[in-house]
Amino acid sequence: MPDAVAVVTGYLRLALAEVGRPVPVVSRIPSPRPPECVRVERVGGTRGTVVSDRPRLDIHAWAETESAAHDLAAMVRALLDSIPGVRDDVTVYRITEVGGLMWLPDDQSGSPRYALAVELHMRGRVLPPSGPPS
16 A cells, blocks of 8 residues: 555645645654644554555644644645545545644643644555565
């Protein structure tokens, strides 16, 4: 199955830049963490069928103020509504919000952060042959 985190981080980087909010979108927080950033993390999910995946993703948005963190998370939430389609050669059928915007101050730094959770439904890719079965 395709890497859902790579698909979503790539999509959000481009989409945020297109709306004038070019913030880092990452799967791991860099050190030091930028004042504004978005992290996408796979926290589970299930295989939909033998050819589809249903990854569950947590998305966190940090900013310098509570209001700015909220607005960044809300922008990400709105942009994700447009992710269905072909993204980086991966077909995304739909996205379902499973946890709306939630105030979640960073437990290590106390920095303002909002989070949301989504589930994607995406098509798998044909894997290259790995040789004859043993």
